[in-house]
Amino acid sequence: MKNKLCDMFGIDIPVFAFSHCRDVVAAVSKAGGLGVLGMARMGPERLREELQWIDDHIDGKPYGIDVLMPSTYSDAGDLKYDIDRLLPPEHVAFVRKLIDDAGIPPLPAGEKDEIVRALLGELSFTPRESMQMIDIAMAHPIKLIVNALGSPPPELVDKAHARGIRVAAMAGKPKHAIKHKAHGCDFIIAVGTEAGGHTGPVSSMVLWPRIVDAVAPLPVLAAGGVSRGRQLAAAFALGCEGVWCGSIWLKTAESEVIPEIKEKMFAADSEDAVMTRAVTGKPCRTLRSAFTDAYEQPDAPTPLPAPLQNILWWAEGRTRAERVRHPNFLTYPVGQIVGDMTGPTTVREVIYEMMTEFVETQARLSDILE
Numbered sequence: 001m002k003n004k005l006c007d008m009f010g011i012d013i014p015v016f017a018f019s020h021c022r023d024v025v026a027a028v029s030k031a032g033g034l035g036v037l038g039m040a041r042m043g044p045e046r047l048r049e050e051l052q053w054i055d056d057h058i059d060g061k062p063y064g065i066d067v068l069m070p071s072t073y074s075d076a077g078d079l080k081y082d083i084d085r086l087l088p089p090e091h092v093a094f095v096r097k098l099i100d101d102a103g104i105p106p107l108p109a110g111e112k113d114e115i116v117r118a119l120l121g122e123l124s125f126t127p128r129e130s131m132q133m134i135d136i137a138m139a140h141p142i143k144l145i146v147n148a149l150g151s152p153p154p155e156l157v158d159k160a161h162a163r164g165i166r167v168a169a170m171a172g173k174p175k176h177a178i179k180h181k182a183h184g185c186d187f188i189i190a191v192g193t194e195a196g197g198h199t200g201p202v203s204s205m206v207l208w209p210r211i212v213d214a215v216a217p218l219p220v221l222a223a224g225g226v227s228r229g230r231q232l233a234a235a236f237a238l239g240c241e242g243v244w245c246g247s248i249w250l251k252t253a254e255s256e257v258i259p260e261i262k263e264k265m266f267a268a269d270s271e272d273a274v275m276t277r278a279v280t281g282k283p284c285r286t287l288r289s290a291f292t293d294a295y296e297q298p299d300a301p302t303p304l305p306a307p308l309q310n311i312l313w314w315a316e317g318r319t320r321a322e323r324v325r326h327p328n329f330l331t332y333p334v335g336q337i338v339g340d341m342t343g344p345t346t347v348r349e350v351i352y353e354m355m356t357e358f359v360e361t362q363a364r365l366s367d368i369l370e
């Protein structure tokens with residue numbers, strides 16, 4: 001394929017993959033697309049290891065990184081280790097009771113602090129932490145930095161451009177896309193509500209062309225609900241220059257998702273990908289679970305602002321539930337395309353099938369006009 005984004009990165013197909021998993025990142029880039037590693041769940045040491053692994057396995061193909069650099073996060077700083085001081089007791093009690101009532105055992109005495117500290121030490125939430133991580137990443141041959149939750153600071157854009165690194169940002173509204181453009185982004189990722197993870201309320205069908213028009217001639221990637229060739233064709237038809245996919249890789253052999261959660265995804269339908277603030281404090285599309293259901297009840301507390309709600313869920317719920325793989329509480333961010341995920345596959349197969357269906361669609365569309 002040939003278009004602005006293929007030229008920008010020297011890639012064969014404008015299929016960009018968001019993933020927290022280095023194996024997915026390398027596999028997508030080697031298959032002709034561009035893998036982007038989400039850094040939100042790792043500390044500096046792990047990031048160095050992951051990027052070194054990618055450098056050693058990606059055959060010189062381009063790849064990028066994704067940071068969560070929000071402008072409105074409260075900075076939890078070092079306090080995040082002392083969850084009893086940081087989190088309001090009634091919120092802790094609500095989650096603790098939920099997990100206790102399900103018969104899930106508490107973390108072994110003495111181990112809890114260690115486990116929580118190890119897990120939370122891997123989370124990079126704040127602008128300060130993100131900048132430190134970006135400096136580490138810049139010591140590797142990254143070709144792209146994506147900012148997930150707002151416009152990247154102009155200093156970051158200048159620093160990246162000086163090293164030949166492109167910068168992009170996610171947008172759920174045209175006004176956000178216009179701001180990203182003003183901050184010097186090289187392209188915009190328009191994220192429709194169908195998407196897994198943090199997303200807005202507007203559907204891809206409506207959002208993509210609005211953002212394309214708002215920032216023209218800047219290229220736009222279509223995100224939210226893309227997993228197959230017909231959706232890739234729709235993205236081009238709506239004026240985008242390629243696609244940005246996150247959920248579809250979760251079902252692959254390369255992904256980080258544990259088998260029990262994969263099974264839940266294979267059994268799920270699109271409406272099981274619910275929008276909730278329960279997991280991170282911000283609207284996030286996630287696989288429905290007993291935890292997300294509990295926050296829908298009238299007696300549930302209002303979720304804490306990010307990143308506190310994430311720390312609460314991780315420290316009091318997720319760690320305990322995943323330790324015993326309790327099926328009702330297992331959850332993971334995933335988009336509405338979960339309804340199309342019915343069995344395991346590989347990254348190469350996903351891309352091969354996407355391109356095959358795209359070519360068939362192209363042929364079918366060209367027959368429409370006489």
Ligand SMILES: Cc1cc2nc3c(=O)[nH]c(=O)nc-3n(C[C@H](O)[C@H](O)[C@H](O)COP(=O)(O)O)c2cc1C
Pocket residue numbers: 018038039040066067068147148149170191194195196197198223224225226244245246247248332333334335336337
């Ligand atoms: C498991 C998972 C985790 C995600 N975490 C992040 C993240 O840390 N940063 C980010 O920019 N986007 C994140 N996203 C959102 C993706 O970047 C992307 O917008 C979304 O997956 C696209 O829609 P799709 O899920 O329908 O493919 C995540 C998505 C998923 C499925």
